[in-house]
Amino acid sequence: MTEAKLGLILTSVAVTVVAVALYRQRALGRNGLVTVIAATAAVFAAMFFTQ
Structure with missing residues:
Protein backbone atom coordinates (compact mmCIF):
# COMPACT_ATOMS: atom_id res chain seq x y z
CA MET A 1 0.00 0.00 0.00
CA GLY A 32 -26.15 15.85 6.86
CA LEU A 33 -24.37 12.93 8.49
CA VAL A 34 -25.56 10.54 5.80
CA THR A 35 -24.53 13.01 3.10
CA VAL A 36 -21.05 13.43 4.54
CA ILE A 37 -20.52 9.68 4.86
CA ALA A 38 -21.82 8.99 1.35
CA ALA A 39 -19.72 11.75 -0.22
CA THR A 40 -16.62 10.65 1.66
CA ALA A 41 -17.15 7.03 0.62
CA ALA A 42 -17.67 8.03 -3.02
CA VAL A 43 -14.53 10.17 -3.14
CA PHE A 44 -12.55 7.49 -1.29
CA ALA A 45 -13.63 4.77 -3.71
CA ALA A 46 -12.97 6.89 -6.79
CA MET A 47 -9.51 7.95 -5.68
CA PHE A 48 -8.45 4.66 -4.07
CA PHE A 49 -9.27 2.45 -7.03
CA THR A 50 -7.97 4.80 -9.74
CA GLN A 51 -4.49 5.30 -8.28
Missing part, protein backbone atom coordinates in the same frame (compact mmCIF):
# COMPACT_ATOMS: atom_id res chain seq x y z
CA THR A 2 1.42 3.35 -0.98
CA GLU A 3 1.67 6.38 1.26
CA ALA A 4 -0.97 8.15 -0.83
CA LYS A 5 -3.49 5.37 -0.23
CA LEU A 6 -2.71 5.30 3.47
CA GLY A 7 -3.21 9.06 3.65
CA LEU A 8 -6.51 8.72 1.81
CA ILE A 9 -7.72 6.12 4.30
CA LEU A 10 -6.71 8.23 7.29
CA THR A 11 -8.30 11.36 5.84
CA SER A 12 -11.56 9.56 5.09
CA VAL A 13 -11.71 8.16 8.61
CA ALA A 14 -10.96 11.60 10.08
CA VAL A 15 -13.74 13.27 8.09
CA THR A 16 -16.21 10.59 9.15
CA VAL A 17 -15.19 10.87 12.82
CA VAL A 18 -15.65 14.65 12.75
CA ALA A 19 -19.07 14.25 11.13
CA VAL A 20 -20.15 11.75 13.80
CA ALA A 21 -18.87 14.05 16.54
CA LEU A 22 -20.86 16.95 15.11
CA TYR A 23 -23.93 14.74 14.88
CA ARG A 24 -23.57 13.70 18.53
CA GLN A 25 -23.31 17.36 19.55
CA ARG A 26 -26.48 18.04 17.54
CA ALA A 27 -24.61 20.44 15.27
CA LEU A 28 -25.29 18.23 12.25
CA GLY A 29 -28.57 16.57 11.36
CA ARG A 30 -29.03 12.96 10.34
CA ASN A 31 -29.38 13.88 6.66
Whole structure:
Protein backbone atom coordinates (compact mmCIF):
# COMPACT_ATOMS: atom_id res chain seq x y z
CA MET A 1 0.00 0.00 0.00
CA THR A 2 1.42 3.35 -0.98
CA GLU A 3 1.67 6.38 1.26
CA ALA A 4 -0.97 8.15 -0.83
CA LYS A 5 -3.49 5.37 -0.23
CA LEU A 6 -2.71 5.30 3.47
CA GLY A 7 -3.21 9.06 3.65
CA LEU A 8 -6.51 8.72 1.81
CA ILE A 9 -7.72 6.12 4.30
CA LEU A 10 -6.71 8.23 7.29
CA THR A 11 -8.30 11.36 5.84
CA SER A 12 -11.56 9.56 5.09
CA VAL A 13 -11.71 8.16 8.61
CA ALA A 14 -10.96 11.60 10.08
CA VAL A 15 -13.74 13.27 8.09
CA THR A 16 -16.21 10.59 9.15
CA VAL A 17 -15.19 10.87 12.82
CA VAL A 18 -15.65 14.65 12.75
CA ALA A 19 -19.07 14.25 11.13
CA VAL A 20 -20.15 11.75 13.80
CA ALA A 21 -18.87 14.05 16.54
CA LEU A 22 -20.86 16.95 15.11
CA TYR A 23 -23.93 14.74 14.88
CA ARG A 24 -23.57 13.70 18.53
CA GLN A 25 -23.31 17.36 19.55
CA ARG A 26 -26.48 18.04 17.54
CA ALA A 27 -24.61 20.44 15.27
CA LEU A 28 -25.29 18.23 12.25
CA GLY A 29 -28.57 16.57 11.36
CA ARG A 30 -29.03 12.96 10.34
CA ASN A 31 -29.38 13.88 6.66
CA GLY A 32 -26.15 15.85 6.86
CA LEU A 33 -24.37 12.93 8.49
CA VAL A 34 -25.56 10.54 5.80
CA THR A 35 -24.53 13.01 3.10
CA VAL A 36 -21.05 13.43 4.54
CA ILE A 37 -20.52 9.68 4.86
CA ALA A 38 -21.82 8.99 1.35
CA ALA A 39 -19.72 11.75 -0.22
CA THR A 40 -16.62 10.65 1.66
CA ALA A 41 -17.15 7.03 0.62
CA ALA A 42 -17.67 8.03 -3.02
CA VAL A 43 -14.53 10.17 -3.14
CA PHE A 44 -12.55 7.49 -1.29
CA ALA A 45 -13.63 4.77 -3.71
CA ALA A 46 -12.97 6.89 -6.79
CA MET A 47 -9.51 7.95 -5.68
CA PHE A 48 -8.45 4.66 -4.07
CA PHE A 49 -9.27 2.45 -7.03
CA THR A 50 -7.97 4.80 -9.74
CA GLN A 51 -4.49 5.30 -8.28
